[in-house]
Amino acid sequence: MGATRVVVLGAGIIGAACARELALAGLAVTVVERGAPAAATTAHGEGNVLVSDKGPGPELDLALLSRRLWPGVLDAVAAHLPEAAAAVEWEPKGGIVVATTAGGARELERFAAAQREAGVTAEPLDAAALAAAEPHLTRDFALAVHYPGDAQVQPAGTATALLADALRAGAVLRAGCEVLGADTAGGRITAVRTSTGTIGADAVVNAAGPWSGETARRLGAPVDVRPRRGEVLVTAPMPPTVFHKVYDADYVGAVGSGAGDLQASAVVESTRAGTILLGSSRRRVGFDERIRPGVLSVIAGKALRLFPSLAGATVMRAYGGFRPYVPDHLPVIGPDPRLDGLWHATGHEGAGIGLSAGTARLLADLMLGRDPAMDPAPFRADRPAVLSEGESR
Amino acid sequence: MTRHVVIVGAGPAGLAAAASALRAGARVTLLDTAERPGGQYHRMLPDAYRAERNGRLHHGWARFDRLRRHVLGHPRCAWWPESAVWSLERSDPGDPAPPLVHVLRGPADGAGRDRLVLRPDALVLAPGAHDRVLPFPGWDLPGVYTAGAAQALAKGERVVVGDRVVIGGAGPFLLPVAASLIEAGSAVLAVLEANPARTVARGWGRRPWELAPQAGKAGELAEYAALLARHRVPYRTGRAVVEARGDGRVEEVVTARLRADWSVLPGTERVVAVDAACVSHGFSPQLELPAAAGCALRDTASGPFTEVDGDQLTSVPGVYAAGEITGIAGAPAARAEGLLAGWLAAGGAPAAPELRPLRRARDRARAFAGRLAAAHPIGAGWPGWLRADTVVCRCEETDFGTLCRAADDRAGGAARAVKLGTRAGLGPCQARICGPTVAELLRRRAAGAPGRPAEGLAPATPHHRPIAQPIRLGELARPPRDPHEKENTP
Numbered sequence: 001m002g003a004t005r006v007v008v009l010g011a012g013i014i015g016a017a018c019a020r021e022l023a024l025a026g027l028a029v030t031v032v033e034r035g036a037p038a039a040a041t042t043a044h045g046e047g048n049v050l051v052s053d054k055g056p057g058p059e060l061d062l063a064l065l066s067r068r069l070w071p072g073v074l075d076a077v078a079a080h081l082p083e084a085a086a087a088v089e090w091e092p093k094g095g096i097v098v099a100t101t102a103g104g105a106r107e108l109e110r111f112a113a114a115q116r117e118a119g120v121t122a123e124p125l126d127a128a129a130l131a132a133a134e135p136h137l138t139r140d141f142a143l144a145v146h147y148p149g150d151a152q153v154q155p156a157g158t159a160t161a162l163l164a165d166a167l168r169a170g171a172v173l174r175a176g177c178e179v180l181g182a183d184t185a186g187g188r189i190t191a192v193r194t195s196t197g198t199i200g201a202d203a204v205v206n207a208a209g210p211w212s213g214e215t216a217r218r219l220g221a222p223v224d225v226r227p228r229r230g231e232v233l234v235t236a237p238m239p240p241t242v243f244h245k246v247y248d249a250d251y252v253g254a255v256g257s258g259a260g261d262l263q264a265s266a267v268v269e270s271t272r273a274g275t276i277l278l279g280s281s282r283r284r285v286g287f288d289e290r291i292r293p294g295v296l297s298v299i300a301g302k303a304l305r306l307f308p309s310l311a312g313a314t315v316m317r318a319y320g321g322f323r324p325y326v327p328d329h330l331p332v333i334g335p336d337p338r339l340d341g342l343w344h345a346t347g348h349e350g351a352g353i354g355l356s357a358g359t360a361r362l363l364a365d366l367m368l369g370r371d372p373a374m375d376p377a378p379f380r381a382d383r384p385a386v387l388s389e390g391e392s393r
Numbered sequence: 394m395t396r397h398v399v400i401v402g403a404g405p406a407g408l409a410a411a412a413s414a415l416r417a418g419a420r421v422t423l424l425d426t427a428e429r430p431g432g433q434y435h436r437m438l439p440d441a442y443r444a445e446r447n448g449r450l451h452h453g454w455a456r457f458d459r460l461r462r463h464v465l466g467h468p469r470c471a472w473w474p475e476s477a478v479w480s481l482e483r484s485d486p487g488d489p490a491p492p493l494v495h496v497l498r499g500p501a502d503g504a505g506r507d508r509l510v511l512r513p514d515a516l517v518l519a520p521g522a523h524d525r526v527l528p529f530p531g532w533d534l535p536g537v538y539t540a541g542a543a544q545a546l547a548k549g550e551r552v553v554v555g556d557r558v559v560i561g562g563a564g565p566f567l568l569p570v571a572a573s574l575i576e577a578g579s580a581v582l583a584v585l586e587a588n589p590a591r592t593v594a595r596g597w598g599r600r601p602w603e604l605a606p607q608a609g610k611a612g613e614l615a616e617y618a619a620l621l622a623r624h625r626v627p628y629r630t631g632r633a634v635v636e637a638r639g640d641g642r643v644e645e646v647v648t649a650r651l652r653a654d655w656s657v658l659p660g661t662e663r664v665v666a667v668d669a670a671c672v673s674h675g676f677s678p679q680l681e682l683p684a685a686a687g688c689a690l691r692d693t694a695s696g697p698f699t700e701v702d703g704d705q706l707t708s709v710p711g712v713y714a715a716g717e718i719t720g721i722a723g724a725p726a727a728r729a730e731g732l733l734a735g736w737l738a739a740g741g742a743p744a745a746p747e748l749r750p751l752r753r754a755r756d757r758a759r760a761f762a763g764r765l766a767a768a769h770p771i772g773a774g775w776p777g778w779l780r781a782d783t784v785v786c787r788c789e790e791t792d793f794g795t796l797c798r799a800a801d802d803r804a805g806g807a808a809r810a811v812k813l814g815t816r817a818g819l820g821p822c823q824a825r826i827c828g829p830t831v832a833e834l835l836r837r838r839a840a841g842a843p844g845r846p847a848e849g850l851a852p853a854t855p856h857h858r859p860i861a862q863p864i865r866l867g868e869l870a871r872p873p874r875d876p877h878e879k880e881n882t883p
């Protein structure tokens with residue numbers, strides 16, 4: 001008998017990370033991707049690997065697990081594929097969260113105190129320390145907190161590196177291959193039907209990002225994963241101006257919230273190429289991919305509140321993607337309660353890049369019957385938010 | 394109510410569109426990033442340089458001048474110079490209104506341009522094309538110009554790019570460039586058409602200037618040919634500039650005979666001492682505005698163009714396209730398309746008798762565009778000119794070897810991952826120069842099928858630039874002004 005055959009659906013960062021863990025564990029992995037690898041949500045977001053934006057709870061635990069795992073994962077990739085690992089552009093540069101109002105400062109102070117309880121390093125910065133750390137940042141702030149644990153990657157490069165390592169470990173990639181349905185026998189999935197043929201499977205991992213709901217529906221076990229639009233601005237290359245990941249404390253509210261049509265909070269970071277990324281908006285508009293000047297304008301305004309001196313910086317590009325989210329804002333990691341052999345690894349919303357390392361480890365632990373690296377219960381697929389029929393987007 | 398037609402681009406196509414939209418009774422806003430109308434063709438001299446011989450380098454100057462005065466002076470026309478359309482905002486699905494037009498007004502290098510938004514009843518896109526240049530070793534050296542830039546310098550500012558110049562590439566456009574340089578005082582050592590005489594002849598018939606009278610170019614090309622002969626400038630087919638060399642700037646070029654597919658015939662290389670080289674391998678249409686408006690593109694052997702019907706209407710209601718974004722056929726063709734587009738965008742009767750000759754002229758122009766493309770194709774063998782260290786994306790300095798390695802990576806060889814990994818096309822020009830080149834290199838190397846476009850994913854084309862013109866963060870942060878609402882307030 002051969003190794004267990006796992007089909008991973010989707011070659012975004014989540015599918016790539018899962019394929020890697022499973023292939024390294026000796027399973028026979030096939031990655032099925034309808035387009036090209038690392039070209040969907042993973043190529044349309046930012047690369048923040050954050051612990052700072054999460055309050056105590058399961059998502060923070062997953063973020064902390066991921067943050068612990070990243071250096072080892074990247075070292076392991078680098079051991080065989082140094083060029084791929086270099087393309088990850090890992091930068092443990094740390095984050096600075098800034099509150100510009102008194103109310104925001106009180107909120108941030110409470111938030112940081114709770115995070116410290118949960119094991120996050122969060123150090124308040126006084127005016128002098130802040131000016132030294134970020135000389136171009138507004139002096140007009142109420143509170144600033146430094147999070148040395150925050151890091152940054154180039155997301156498409158990271159997904160590509162993880163996938164390359166999976167392929168090196170024996171995984172097979174089928175790109176340009178769309179999942180259409182499943183063959184089942186006795187309540188168990190036995191194969192995946194695709195646009196280029198049927199692939200036999202002992203297990204299937206749904207890692208189709210914002211299309212996970214639709215993909216699961218095709219397999220006969222719908223889950224409620226919805227798209228949440230986000231846009232990012234990119235400046236022309238500039239001399240070094242921004243040294244950490246800097247964001248305003250509104251971010252904290254926007255991540256957790258499910259309400260409101262347009263939310264935006266400034267997330268400002270420079271990339272190795274010298275460009276500055278200015279994110280990001282959060283809107284629920286289905287898969288409407290129009291770039292709206294009004295939304296870009298709000299992002300620009302928020303970024304300028306943090307870095308007034310960027311007013312003259314040239315924006316040369318804008319792009320947007322769809323964060324895959326579940327109405328209760330937690331990822332789904334674990335077996336499907338209705339269809340044996342189907343697993344989900346999706347719904348990471350605005351944090352899938354950072355959370356991919358922990359997600360893949362946890363999923364592999366569960367699939368292989370190992371002791372899980374953390375409590376998987378909060379992410380289980382049989383919770384009401386995941387299985388509720390709900391509105392479709 | 395009078396229809397409001399917004400026309401983007403005041404080149405031959407846009408200016409003609411404005412004239413005929415005005416004739417049909419519309420209110421027109423004509424805008425261009427340039428200070429003056431005329432586009433690529435009638436590049437106007439800055440006032441300070443305006444010589445009495447202004448018309449000399451320009452064909453049909455008097456006619457253009459009349460048209461310009463008529464349009465700009467018309468009471469129903471608002472002329473917005475130095476106005477960049479930076480975004481087109483599509484209406485909601487099912488809403489037949491054309492996109493909102495977001496404009497930045499004021500000198501591009503001035504502080505704080507005005508941000509405006511226009512809500513047209515119909516939109517005419519006429520943003521033209523820019524010349525396409527294929528890479529070769531040394532093409533990034535100072536002293537190597539795109540032929541268009543060299544001509545613009547000669548025509549617009551009377552600056553010569555060099556004393557000893559070789560002009561190379563493909564297409565009849567090399568001739569007017571040579572003429573401009575000669576007129577401006579350069580010694581043009583040779584004009585090299587990469588396609589062999591056989592290909593050119595098959596496309597055109599034996600002599601291009603004899604076979605192109607339909608598009609009104611006969612006299613023009615014959616004049617250029619005579620000028621070259623008078624100055625003893627050789628025009629060679631089947632030869633190209635395949636390398637430029639020099640210490641800090643171009644000092645010599647290597648030319649070589651090419652096979653029909655543009656691969657180099659070994660042993661035919663020749664070194665020519667120059668102080669400048671001008672190259673052009675055809676034109677790339679400026680497709681970011683049609684792409685942003687959601688217009689369908691039409692794939693051709695020479696790349697994508699905007700799809701239009703017999704009325705110059707694109708696939709998007711209320712959005713018309715004219716000029717080089719629909720096909721490359723020269724200024725007269727652009728004018729014919731503009732006249733049709735402007736009239737119909739303004740709500741003019743499609744059956745109006747005066748449209749008949751225009752439609753005929755447009756159809757002839759399209760046929761001409763077809764011949765042009767057939768006579769001067771880009772051969773498939775040009776990547777053979779490249780070396781591993783040849784820069785392909787000049788903004789980000791991505792070289793050919795890096796691109797090949799990225800493209801061959803099974804896990805990351807697709808367009809989007811290669812772009813993000815190598816940064817090719819991500820620099821300030823936003824892939825306007827290298828986009829088609831990179832796309833072509835990837836298409837050839839990548840084994841993986843990219844699959845069909847997915848809901849919610851912007852297509853991975855080099856023309857997807859939702860920010861069509863750079864905008865400063867401070868300008869973007871300010872809310873836009875609707876100029877017409879303002880007019881109505883006391």
Ligand SMILES: Cc1cc2nc3c(=O)[nH]c(=O)nc-3n(C[C@H](O)[C@H](O)[C@H](O)COP(=O)(O)OP(=O)(O)OC[C@H]3O[C@@H](n4cnc5c(N)ncnc54)[C@H](O)[C@@H]3O)c2cc1C
Nearest residue numbers: 010012014034041042045048179209230321351352353354
């Ligand atoms: C603006 C923005 C900013 C963001 N910033 C950050 C950040 O700073 N840090 C962070 O950690 N996260 C961030 N994110 C979130 C992050 O990008 C996502 O959580 C993550 O990319 C999701 O990865 P994925 O693999 O689940 O989805 P995807 O990358 O979308 O991958 C899913 C894949 O499945 C494929 N697929 C879908 N349906 C099928 C089918 N039927 N058959 C075959 N294949 C299929 C798709 O083609 C796709 O390639 C941001 C997102 C956005 C939009």
Ligand SMILES: Cc1cc2nc3c(=O)[nH]c(=O)nc-3n(C[C@H](O)[C@H](O)[C@H](O)COP(=O)(O)OP(=O)(O)OC[C@H]3O[C@@H](n4cnc5c(N)ncnc54)[C@H](O)[C@@H]3O)c2cc1C
Nearest residue numbers: 402404405406426432433434478520521569716717723724
């Ligand atoms: C250097 C050069 C020399 C040529 N010589 C000849 C010749 O001798 N004979 C001949 O027949 N043809 C010649 N051609 C071709 C000829 O110029 C074109 O056929 C003609 O100009 C096309 O007209 P158009 O209106 O489509 O575009 P263009 O003339 O290119 O005009 C487009 C206008 O749109 C404006 N624009 C673009 N984007 C925006 C935006 N986002 N916002 C605002 N404005 C915008 C540009 O500034 C430009 O002025 C030449 C072309 C070039 C480049």
